[in-house]
Amino acid sequence: DDAGLQHSLQSLGVDYLSKPASRIGLGEAVRDAASKAVKLPQDNERNLLIAEDMPAVREVLTRQLEVLGVKATFVENGREALFAVRSGEYSVLITDLHMPEMDGYALVKAVRADDVDLGRHMPVIALTADVQIAQRQVYMGHGFDECILKPVSLGQMRRLLVRWGFLGADNAEPVKTNISAPRKNLSAIDREAMIEQMGAFDDDAIEMLKMFVDMTAPVMERLSKAAEASDLHDLKEAAHSLKGAARSACLNALGDIAAQIQDEAEDGHCSPDRIVQVQSEFTRAQQEIAAL
Numbered sequence: 001d002d003a004g005l006q007h008s009l010q011s012l013g014v015d016y017l018s019k020p021a022s023r024i025g026l027g028e029a030v031r032d033a034a035s036k037a038v039k040l041p042q043d044n045e046r047n048l049l050i051a052e053d054m055p056a057v058r059e060v061l062t063r064q065l066e067v068l069g070v071k072a073t074f075v076e077n078g079r080e081a082l083f084a085v086r087s088g089e090y091s092v093l094i095t096d097l098h099m100p101e102m103d104g105y106a107l108v109k110a111v112r113a114d115d116v117d118l119g120r121h122m123p124v125i126a127l128t129a130d131v132q133i134a135q136r137q138v139y140m141g142h143g144f145d146e147c148i149l150k151p152v153s154l155g156q157m158r159r160l161l162v163r164w165g166f167l168g169a170d171n172a173e174p175v176k177t178n179i180s181a182p183r184k185n186l187s188a189i190d191r192e193a194m195i196e197q198m199g200a201f202d203d204d205a206i207e208m209l210k211m212f213v214d215m216t217a218p219v220m221e222r223l224s225k226a227a228e229a230s231d232l233h234d235l236k237e238a239a240h241s242l243k244g245a246a247r248s249a250c251l252n253a254l255g256d257i258a259a260q261i262q263d264e265a266e267d268g269h270c271s272p273d274r275i276v277q278v279q280s281e282f283t284r285a286q287q288e289i290a291a292l
Contacts, residue, residue: 046166048072049090051081051107052127053099055215056245057150059208060197064157067199070166078102082110085122092164094125094148097133098240104128108143123164127152129244129259151247153196188285193250209289212249219245220282223261227275236265242278246285254281 048065052058053076065072075081078095079102085093093111097104108124115121126139126147133139139147148160161167189209191201198205219242226235239262246255257278264270 047090049093051095056212057248060248078107092123112143188288190250206292232265
């Protein structure tokens with residue numbers, strides 16, 4: 001029942017059973033492994049589509065794919081993703097779950113309906129910060145083939161692309177990273193996580209962090225307005241977006257506070273002190289990033 005261990009196994013391409021293993025569970029695992037074995041696209045058909053509404057997360061994923069030498073097309077919501085899938089140009093879809101216009105759940109439902117009509121199976125991978133969705137029975141129940149948790153490390157992205165045929169088995173070895181991070185201690189930024197996620201704490205990583213501030217300012221404004229209006233639904237959505245963006249940018253303290261706000265909003269309340277705390281942490285992150 002250890003979600004972290006299960007996700008680590010999945011990122012390595014290993015399926016698993018929780019003990020005691022049932023006959024049904026064993027059968028499901030075998031069928032899942034067999035189905036994945038026939039889904040890999042041919043060399044000339046490997047086109048990756050990624051649906052993600054948060055600019056900061058898209059930027060991180062773009063940098064990772066550049067390091068790995070893989071090209072992808074990005075769209076900002078489920079409706080755009082469905083239109084792109086229906087063009088027939090893409091072989092694998094990675095999608096966020098919480099998006100405007102059409103979320104990831106509605107998207108995969110529509111894709112599966114198309115699969116029935118077209119006699120195909122489009123691989124769809126969920127991208128989420130929700131560990132509950134990462135449970136195999138849960139994501140498969142929604143129609144996803146796999147689930148990968150945010151923030152996605154460079155190694156996890158590499159292994160995912162190997163499994164789905166975008167990288168060869170010779171690329172399964174870890175990407176060499178620049179471990180000579182600056183020694184100045186900036187507590188708002190998890191530099192070790194940045195190296196793991198981006199491959200280095202270099203000029204590109206710093207540029208991404210500076211872009212994060214501009215990209216995320218509207219989310220902070222939305223969160224503050226929702227708190228002032230006691231709009232718990234909008235507060236929850238804004239906190240969820242901030243959580244994913246902050247953790248993807250390795251601003252883990254900011255992401256953790258956003259997660260606490262999301263949890264409180266889901267429970268029907270929000271502490272004013274928590275709003276002050278997240279605003280203060282965002283300001284601290286801004287100042288530290290500006291000083292890089």
